Amino acid sequence: QSVLTQPPSASGTPGQRVTISCSGSSSNVETNTVKWYQQFPGTAPKLLIFGNDQRPSGVPDRFSGSKSGTSASLAISGLQSEDEADYYCAAWDDSLNGYVFGTGTQVTVL
Amino acid sequence: EVQLVESGGGLVKPGGSLRLSCAASGFTFSSYTMTWVRQAPGKGLEWVSSISSSGTYIYYADSVKGRFTISRDNAKNSLYLQMNSLRAEDTAVYYCARDRGPVPGMGDDAFDIWGQGTMVTVSS
Numbered sequence: 112q113s114v115l116t117q118p119p120s121a122s123g124t125p126g127q128r129v130t131i132s133c134s135g136s137s138s139n140v141e142t143n144t145v146k147w148y149q150q151f152p153g154t155a156p157k158l159l160i161f162g163n164d165q166r167p168s169g170v171p172d173r174f175s176g177s178k179s180g181t182s183a184s185l186a187i188s189g190l191q192s193e194d195e196a197d198y199y200c201a202a203w204d205d206s207l208n209g210y211v212f213g214t215g216t217q218v219t220v221l
Numbered sequence: 222e223v224q225l226v227e228s229g230g231g232l233v234k235p236g237g238s239l240r241l242s243c244a245a246s247g248f249t250f251s252s253y254t255m256t257w258v259r260q261a262p263g264k265g266l267e268w269v270s271s272i273s274s275s276g277t278y279i280y281y282a283d284s285v286k287g288r289f290t291i292s293r294d295n296a297k298n299s300l301y302l303q304m305n306s307l308r309a310e311d312t313a314v315y316y317c318a319r320d321r322g323p324v325p326g327m328g329d330d331a332f333d334i335w336g337q338g339t340m341v342t343v344s345s
Binding site for chain 1: 247255258264266267268271280281282283316321325326327329330331332334335337338
């Protein structure tokens with residue numbers, strides 16, 4: 112069940128900044144940390160952001176995360192062609208006692 | 222090299238059973254929460270189940286509760302998912318993932334290592 116809402120698509124030209132929103136509720140995004148995952152077709156997802164705004168080692172600083180209340184965002188600065196992928200937010204949900212993923216956003220580089 | 226390798230997927234009839242395995246290597250398996258995530262063809266990610274490092278805490282998505290059982294064998298560095306009463310809607314690629322948090326939903330939890338996935342097809 113996807114209880115986190117994301118726009119289905121986002122796009123930009125190389126070098127632009129693209130932002131993806133993730134809308135949740137008081138039982139998930141507001142009270143627990145948000146993570147972001149990047150997935151290329153036919154491959155496993157990769158962790159991009161954890162703890163709302165922390166990047167794992169090896170993730171370029173072009174990727175940044177933020178959170179305010181029941182919403183979170185992933186920003187990609189200096190968009191590159193290799194950023195074309197699907198992006199998912201996720202968080203623990205205290206009401207469901209489980210993780211919930213966002214609906215996913217497909218990023219296209221024009 | 223830190224690695225997760227799933228196995229056990231395949232074609233099964235509705236109502237049938239399947240057991241997935243995930244072999245871990247390159248890290249101290251017994252120190253980490255482990256999770257199963259699935260992705261139906263052309264669809265988004267769906268969390269299935271998580272088990273804490275010692276097996277004390279176990280959680281399931283409502284969609285699989287009562288039908289799936291997660292377990293682990295820390296001596297064998299292995300994670301399992303027993304899937305019973307399978308339905309067509311269970312058709313998906315099943316990924317196992319390592320959770321960097323100590324307990325599901327706590328701390329800086331996030332799925333930082335993923336396997337390549339194993340396909341499960343439920344069809345008559």
